Amino acid sequence: MGKPIDKIISSLEKQYMGYKLPPVVRGNPSKFKLLIRTILSARNTDDNAVAAAKLLFSKYKTPAEIARAPIRELEKLVKRGVFYKVKARNIKKLSKILVDKYNGKVPDSIEELVKLPGVGRKTANVVLSHGFKKAEGIAVDTHVFRVVNRIGIVSERTPLKTEQALLKVVPKKYWLNFNKLFVLHGRNICKARNPQCEICPIRRWCDYYKKEN
Numbered sequence: 001m002g003k004p005i006d007k008i009i010s011s012l013e014k015q016y017m018g019y020k021l022p023p024v025v026r027g028n029p030s031k032f033k034l035l036i037r038t039i040l041s042a043r044n045t046d047d048n049a050v051a052a053a054k055l056l057f058s059k060y061k062t063p064a065e066i067a068r069a070p071i072r073e074l075e076k077l078v079k080r081g082v083f084y085k086v087k088a089r090n091i092k093k094l095s096k097i098l099v100d101k102y103n104g105k106v107p108d109s110i111e112e113l114v115k116l117p118g119v120g121r122k123t124a125n126v127v128l129s130h131g132f133k134k135a136e137g138i139a140v141d142t143h144v145f146r147v148v149n150r151i152g153i154v155s156e157r158t159p160l161k162t163e164q165a166l167l168k169v170v171p172k173k174y175w176l177n178f179n180k181l182f183v184l185h186g187r188n189i190c191k192a193r194n195p196q197c198e199i200c201p202i203r204r205w206c207d208y209y210k211k212e213n
């Protein structure tokens, strides 16, 4: 049975009104900084990603500077978290592409973003929605993936399939804020371990809750 998306979104909007945005998108970062933070947040905590990005930007400010920076130096700066060597290499390569192809700017379409090294649909969607306020898709990270599948809005096994399924059932007017609301819900109530269903404002529509009670 389809879920009442309007009611679920409206309950989450009420619940998280006035909450701080998740750390990676907090503080109105530039589009380039947002892109780098999001790349660094893959399989990493948000706090680590933001701290690593801060260290990187304390030394190199622009795509041109990062493109010219020695790789060992970049590795040292982004060392917090896993896969830092791959991430450093991708950041250097994509900075060069931004300089050569986009005049140092971050492109604003999903097709162009996903061609950059280390940028998948999740990262592209985060940059588009938070940086450009454009909704061409829905960023499905670990929180969104877990929460929407628990509720039963969709029933999929991978983030990519989850996004494809969400785009069919979630009206486009909700795409822009969807990631933010479900990340906040995943971080605060519908946690990976021990979801706090007893205080959850959307439990009446949740398959997981019905199964457990």
Ligand code: SF4
Pocket: 147, 150, 151, 189, 190, 191, 195, 196, 197, 200, 201, 202, 203, 206, 207, 208, 209
């Ligand atoms: S009822 Fe429980 S499992 Fe369902 S969305 Fe709320 S916290 Fe998550």
